[in-house]
Amino acid sequence: MGPTITPIGDCGIRIHFGDEVSVKTNQKIIAYKSLLEKKDCEGITDIVPGYTTLSLFYDPSRYTYKQMFHIIEEIHDKVKIAPEKKAVIYHIPTCYGEPYGVDLHVVAKCNGISPEEVIAIHSGKNYYIYMLGFLPGFPYLGGLEKRIATPRLDTPRLKVPAGSVGIAGEQTGIYPxxxxxxxxxxxxxxxxxFEPEREPSILFEAGNYIRFEPIEADEFHVIIEKVENAAYRIKTTEYVGG
Incomplete structure (x- = not known):
């Protein structure tokens, strides 16, 4: 059974891929998005992936809902769930704890473990990038261990610095x-x-993975200097499963 299609107002259409949030579902979404982008329809203004949906927005002076519906139907049989290219792991150097990780002890206390255990658990696996959003380049990641899941703050902070690594419920992410x-x-x-002048400006692509690599404060400052001088290259490796 294929996905279902519903309208979004008078200039949008949404493809629903069921209710299961999974890598397999996300790969279907990425495959549909890739084929729609290759069609290069000038009247499509935006394509927005979600955990279980893909939303298209279009110029209603160019397309009707019925025409958009048929465009989507045409690609059903062409979709290949297998990724077009092998996934990579982005290795993200991360300095845990004070002064950067102001809530590390809170996360540890909430889960009845030590801060060192939180770091070991958080940095001990690969996180699948389901989508980017909220801010340019903000990765929504799957795979956080329930052992370190922690409710978000009751009152949000007015400013969270760029590069901050956080936990909210059973999600983890990075503020760009x-x-x-x-x-x-x-x-x-x-x-x-995220760097507007860089090509590409957004570091990550959905469908790949992130792994957090613990570093000390002195290495943090060394990397900062390299980043500012455009002399730092993020480490990537091929994802082979697991």
Whole structure:
């Protein structure tokens, strides 16, 4: 059974892929998005992936809902769930704890473990990038261990520094820009996730993975200097499963 299609107002259409949030579902979404982008329809203004949906927005002076519906139907049989290219792991250097991870001890206390155990658990696996959003380059990641899941703040902070690594419920993510936010901050990366003048400006692509690599404060400052001088290259490796 294929996905279902519903309208969004008079200039949008949404493809629903069921209710299961999984890597397999996300790969279907990425496959549909890729084929729609290759069609290069000038009247499509935006394509927005979600955990279980793909939303298209279009110019109603160019397309009707019925025409958009048929465009989507045409690609059903062409979709290949297998990724077009092998996934990579982005290795993100992260300095955990004070002064950058102001909530590390709170996360540890909430879960009845030590801060060192939080770091070991958080940095001990690969996180799948389901989508980017909220801010340019903000990765929504799957795979956080329930052992370190922690509720978000009751009152969001007015400013969370760029590079902050946080936990909210059973999610983890990285703030690409200074921003208000209510996630529990456990560390910070010196890597810039979003740079308008860089090509590509956003560091990550959905469908790949992130692995957090613990570093000490002195290495954090060394990397910061390299980043500022455009002399730092993020480490990537091929994802082979597990």
């Amino acid at each position: 820009l200074d921003s208000p936010g209510g996630w529990r901050i456990i560390g910070r990366t010196p890597v810039k996730l």
